[in-house]
Structure formats: structure tokens, C-alpha cells
């Protein structure tokens with residue numbers, strides 16, 4: 093039998109840990125290798141290497157030996173806030189890190205294919221509801237993170253399209269996500285209030301924005317299905333197709349709280365140039381792979397809140 097190996101860059105992050113669980117549960121690969129700038133123990137069956145992807149040259153011999161069937165490229169600066177403060181670092185990692193990953197891997201392992209994770213943030217100010225996969229020329233990014241993902245996709249379209257599938261996930265949430273993302277921010281505050289370590293007040297930003305949230309576990313299932321059935325050279329959305337206001341997310345989480353909590357507006361959490369409604373159309377993904385979201389959103393929120401309750 094063919095020995096199938098996958099390299100996951102950024103496998104130590106929020107999505108990576110769920111992706112590894114998905115690939116292990118489905119026995120999709122014989123060998124799973126993680127490259128991440130943070131060293132981590134993923135348990136049996138996963139080899140991991142501490143590596144900054146901008147220094148991928150140092151792993152060229154390993155890649156030559158492994159001849160991975162797929163590279164799933166998650167490593168990135170994923171936070172909009174950080175990207176606004178550090179646009180140069182964001183571009184270096186998200187654009188030039190990707191370029192060097194692609195060049196180095198292809199030169200060491202010419203048959204490898206890539207699943208590259210971009211972002212629906214590239215659309216920015218585009219107002220279409222729901223948004224289908226649009227050309228890069230129509231994207232209107234509104235922050236350095238989105239700009240870097242757009243530039244990365246443009247590079248792939250131009251030079252590496254014959255070996256890459258691109259994915260544009262809409263916001264995804266679930267257990268393990270760090271603060272800086274809306275459900276994690278709310279749930280972490282509720283958990284701290286329940287534990288008696290915070291005042292019973294939640295500070296909130298723009299609650300009127302409508303976003304399309306998926307459960308990260310549904311998202312990583314989509315990534316696995318794209319490896320099996322996606323078409324190289326194409327870009328796919330991963331989205332629920334359902335718009336939810338941030339206010340409704342907060343209301344649902346507050347309803348799960350074990351204590352009474354009041355809310356307070358925090359100007360510093362009002363992101364500049366927010367787009368009022370962003371909902372994605374994932375029909376292309378569904379047609380190609382048969383994917384559909386499986387986890388009810390209320391379940392996702394309950395799992396996120398329980399995750400924060402259990403964090404030490």
C-alpha cells in the first residue's frame with residue numbers, strides 16, 4: 093500500500109489541533125508531521141518539529157525523505173488585531189512564508205499537493221449576501237491580515253495553481269480558541285465571572301455586526317474532504333450560510349451562564365471599518381464533497397463555554 097504522509101504547518105494552533113484529531117480519527121494518513129514555531133506534544137502518532145516557516149529551507153532534507161502527499165498550510169498570523177499593529181511581520185509570514193514553503197517543498201518533493209488556508213476576510217467591504225467564491229480582483233480587504241491573505245492567494249494563482257487547493261473559511265469557533273475572537277472573548281469572561289475572579293460585567297464591542305460562524309470541527313472535516321474530493325486549482329468557501337448577529341451570540345451565551353451578568357460597551361473593542369453583514373455561500377464545497385455542517389451552533393457555544401470553565 094502507498095505510504096501517505098501529510099505535513100501540517102501551524103498544527104499547534106487552534107485549527108491544527110482539531111485537524112490532527114480529524115485526520116487521526118479517520119485514519120486519513122499513515123504519517124502526520126507538524127511544523128509549528130511552538131514546540132508541542134501531540135501524543136502518539138504525530139511527529140512535530142519546532143520551525144518558523146520562513147526558515148523552511150532547514151527542513152528540505154526531511155521533506156525530501158518524507159515525500160508528503162499533502163501539505164496543509166495553516167501557519168499564519170491569524171489575528172486581525174496583531175496584523176494592524178504589525179503589518180510587516182504579518183506580510184512576511186503570511187505571504188513570503190507561504191512562498192518559501194511552496195518553493196522549498198516543490199523542489200524537494202515535486203508531487204506534493206497543498207491545501208492552503210486563506211480567509212473570507214479577503215472580501216472585506218464586498219456587500220453580497222451570501223458571498224459566493226469571487227475573483228481576487230473583486231476582493232476589498234480592510235486590514236493587513238486580509239491584505240496578506242489576498243496577496244498570498246494572488247501569488248498562488250499566478251505561480252502555484254497547478255498544485256494548490258485554496259480555502260476561504262468564514263469565522264470558525266470552538267473549544268481551544270484563544271481570546272481575541274468574539275465567542276472566546278465572551279465565554280472567557282463568563283467563565284471568569286462564574287469562578288468569582290471577575291466582576292459580573294461583560295465589556296462588548298459592535299454587537300450589530302452579522303457574521304457566519306461555523307464549528308471548527310465541521311471546518312476541519314471540510315478540509316479533510318477537500319483533500320479527497322477537491323479540485324486542484326480551485327478555491328472553496330467553508331461557511332454555514334447562516335448569518336448571526338454578535339448580539340444573538342452574546343444572548344445565547346449569557347443564557348447558559350450560571351450567574352447574573354450585565355453588559356457594558358467598550359469603545360476599544362469597536363473594530364475600525366467593520367462590515368455590517370458577512371455571510372458565505374458554501375455550495376461549491378457541498379457540491380464537490382457532500383459536506384454539510386453537522387454541529388448545532390448552540391452546541392458549539394456550550395462547548396466553548398465549558399472549555400473556558402475547564403481552563404486552569
Ligand code: A2R
Pocket residue numbers: 101102103104105106107108127128129130143144145146165166167168169170171185189209210211261
Ligand atoms: O503565532 P503562534 O506563536 O501562536 O504560532 C502559530 C503558528 N505560526 C507559525 N508557525 C511557524 N512559522 C511561523 N512563521 C508561524 N506563524 C504562526 O501557526 C500557531 O501555532 C499556528 C496558527 O494557529 P492560530 O494562530 O491558532 O490560528 P488558527 O485559528 O488555527 O488558524 C489557522 C489558519 C490560519 O492560516 C488562519 O489565517 C486561517 O486558518 O483562518
